[in-house]
Amino acid sequence: MNSKRIVLFASGSGSNVENIVRYFQDSDKIKVVCVLSNKKDAYVIERCDLLHINALYFNRTAFYKTDCVLEILKAMRPELIVLAGFLWKMPIDIIDNFPNKIINIHPALLPKYGGKGMYGMAVHRAVKENGDLESGITIHYVNKNYDEGAIIHQAKATILPDDTPETIAEKVHRLEYAHFPKTIERLLNE
Numbered sequence: 581m582n583s584k585r586i587v588l589f590a591s592g593s594g595s596n597v598e599n600i601v602r603y604f605q606d607s608d609k610i611k612v613v614c615v616l617s618n619k620k621d622a623y624v625i626e627r628c629d630l631l632h633i634n635a636l637y638f639n640r641t642a643f644y645k646t647d648c649v650l651e652i653l654k655a656m657r658p659e660l661i662v663l664a665g666f667l668w669k670m671p672i673d674i675i676d677n678f679p680n681k682i683i684n685i686h687p688a689l690l691p692k693y694g695g696k697g698m699y700g701m702a703v704h705r706a707v708k709e710n711g712d713l714e715s716g717i718t719i720h721y722v723n724k725n726y727d728e729g730a731i732i733h734q735a736k737a738t739i740l741p742d743d744t745p746e747t748i749a750e751k752v753h754r755l756e757y758a759h760f761p762k763t764i765e766r767l768l769n770e
Contacts, residue, residue, distance in 0.1 A: 583611040584768045587658040589666035590617050594624025596664040596685065596756055601631050603761035610768055613656055618643065618668055643671065650674050659768060663722065664760070667699060670722050682722040683767070685760050687752045689734055690718040694727030704745040704752065713739055715748055717755045719763050733763045 586604070590597050597615055604610045615628050620637040628635035642648040650673055653661065663670075663684040670682060686694060693703045707715045716736040721729035735758070737751040
């Protein structure tokens with residue numbers, strides 16, 4: 581039986597990438613075939629070396645002005661493209677070529693705190709400043725607008741009065757690690 585293929589996109593340290601790779605490393609049904617990054621000095625590239633996972637870097641021109649990344653994706657034939665801490669908006673031609681096969685994780689309970697510029701600590705600071713009693717993660721399909729695709733899964737964490745943006749981030753990261761690989765697995769087994 582052929583394993584189902586995942587391609588990951590990441591822009592930063594790659595902790596979610598590592599979590600996903602480790603989750604599926606012994607699976608004969610699901611395989612991470614490559615990680616693509618828009619930052620050549622992102623730690624995710626080094627992490628992929630340590631994990632023995634193929635990693636490719638691309639620049640803005642390759643992503644937005646040519647079909648280079650699209651052609652690479654077509655050649656890899658992924659069943660699922662997973663944005664794991666990837667900050668650029670996906671080009672419409674990639675979305676059109678992989679309908680309902682691109683998912684993202686967002687560190688908030690969408691539709692709250694979504695959109696351009698709402699990522700990482702900016703989200704956690706906004707949650708704290710607004711006095712929210714809960715935050716969490718949203719795993720959703722990618723469409724042409726930031727953070728507006730159909731929601732696949734949400735998980736919540738309680739925010740306590742003495743939580744800081746940093747402790748909120750820790751709670752959200754724990755949810756990401758617990759739920760993201762399992763959601764990917766469920767989608768690929770449906």
